[in-house]
Amino acid sequence: MMEKTDIRSLTYEELSEELGGMGLERYRAEQIFRWLHEKAAASFDEMTNLPRTLRQSLAERYEVVTLKAVDMRASALDGTRKYLFALADGNVIESVLMRYKFGNSVCISSQVGCRMGCRFCASTLDGLARDLRASEMLDQIYRIGRDIGERISHVVVMGSGEPLDNYDNLLRFLRMASDERGMNISQRNITVSTCGLVPQMRRLAGERLQITLALSLHASDDETRRELMPIAKRYPLGEVLDACRNYYEKTGRRMTFEYSLVRGINDTEKHADALARLLRDQHGHVNLIPVNPIRERDFARSDRKHIEAFKNCLEKRGINVTIRREMGSDIDGACGQLRRSYIREKEG
Numbered sequence: 001m002m003e004k005t006d007i008r009s010l011t012y013e014e015l016s017e018e019l020g021g022m023g024l025e026r027y028r029a030e031q032i033f034r035w036l037h038e039k040a041a042a043s044f045d046e047m048t049n050l051p052r053t054l055r056q057s058l059a060e061r062y063e064v065v066t067l068k069a070v071d072m073r074a075s076a077l078d079g080t081r082k083y084l085f086a087l088a089d090g091n092v093i094e095s096v097l098m099r100y101k102f103g104n105s106v107c108i109s110s111q112v113g114c115r116m117g118c119r120f121c122a123s124t125l126d127g128l129a130r131d132l133r134a135s136e137m138l139d140q141i142y143r144i145g146r147d148i149g150e151r152i153s154h155v156v157v158m159g160s161g162e163p164l165d166n167y168d169n170l171l172r173f174l175r176m177a178s179d180e181r182g183m184n185i186s187q188r189n190i191t192v193s194t195c196g197l198v199p200q201m202r203r204l205a206g207e208r209l210q211i212t213l214a215l216s217l218h219a220s221d222d223e224t225r226r227e228l229m230p231i232a233k234r235y236p237l238g239e240v241l242d243a244c245r246n247y248y249e250k251t252g253r254r255m256t257f258e259y260s261l262v263r264g265i266n267d268t269e270k271h272a273d274a275l276a277r278l279l280r281d282q283h284g285h286v287n288l289i290p291v292n293p294i295r296e297r298d299f300a301r302s303d304r305k306h307i308e309a310f311k312n313c314l315e316k317r318g319i320n321v322t323i324r325r326e327m328g329s330d331i332d333g334a335c336g337q338l339r340r341s342y343i344r345e346k347e348g
């Protein structure tokens with residue numbers, strides 16, 4: 001049997017062309033696109049304004065990739081929800097809903113696992129299993145939107161995986177998530193976080209998108225950064241920061257610099273001082289993240305006093321800085337831990 005085409009990964013233009021080839025009237029493409037992306041349909045059966053025979057012939061050619069929630073934990077503190085989704089091939093991924101005053105934000109995964117090897121990160125411990133398709137990235141948002149029955153207005157691509165290591169599917173995802181006929185999420189409300197893949201950052205700057213790019217910096221000198229992030233051996237800070245400046249110049253979008261504070265490794269005033277110097281001619285702000293200790297590694301979180309001192313030091317030197325608010329602290333520890341505990345249980 002021939003493998004069915006993943007219809008949720010097709011852009012509106014591709015879908016129009018495909019359906020035109022099947023001899024369908026023009027308006028059908030928009031109808032079907034809206035079912036898939038605006039109404040988050042899980043099957044052709046839901047598309048009640050299509051003739052039954054059309055639904056049948058679509059189902060013969062196409063599959064509607066839909067994720068299945070296998071676990072969900074809701075925080076009693078702040079409404080944060082962590083979802084564990086099963087993919088068709090049995091892999092599982094994690095997504096998180098965060099409720100803010102400005103709207104609902106979903107943090108999505110871009111790969112199953114990751115091959116970047118950052119030392120403090122749980123998602124990379126078993127390496128990369130595979131890239132996610134555009135449909136699998138989109139459907140994390142669709143399932144969560146349907147679950148809570150509310151609009152999702154913001155997306156951060158900060159879950160498992162390195163989004164720029166799955167570049168083509170990511171671009172497809174970004175264009176489709178912001179399509180007016182779909183979820184219509186403003187590109188300004190979408191943030192993509194990268195560990196610093198320089199060639200892809202430069203390519204992204206030329207895509208005419210208005211998304212925010214976040215760089216996982218985590219260190220103010222190459223030696224410390226190489227200790228925490230193997231990718232820093234390939235791309236030294238000078239090159240990465242050049243790519244950040246280029247992103248701002250090409251898109252007009254200010255950068256976000258993420259900095260996870262690890263006790264004794266990158267959290268002293270000396271580090272803050274060097275960081276301020278490093279970012280002197282950048283446009284953007286620093287987001288400080290108290291590191292989430294994972295059980296496989298012995299990195300410890302900086303204490304509150306150190307974090308505040310680090311922040312003050314940056315502010316005194318004219319750097320915009322925020323401390324990431326911790327959400328859903330009652331439902332799990334570090335990012336990716338829900339997935340890991342699920343896999344551990346299954347494997348016994």
Ligand code: SAH
Pocket residue numbers: 116118120121122157158159160161162163193194195196214215216217258260289290291292293294334335
């Ligand atoms: N691969 C991308 C996006 C996924 S990680 C990237 O590297 O940016 C999203 C952010 O969480 C990154 O800044 C990452 O370095 C950080 N992160 C991962 N594990 C963490 C942990 N245990 N504690 C604090 N931050 C962590």
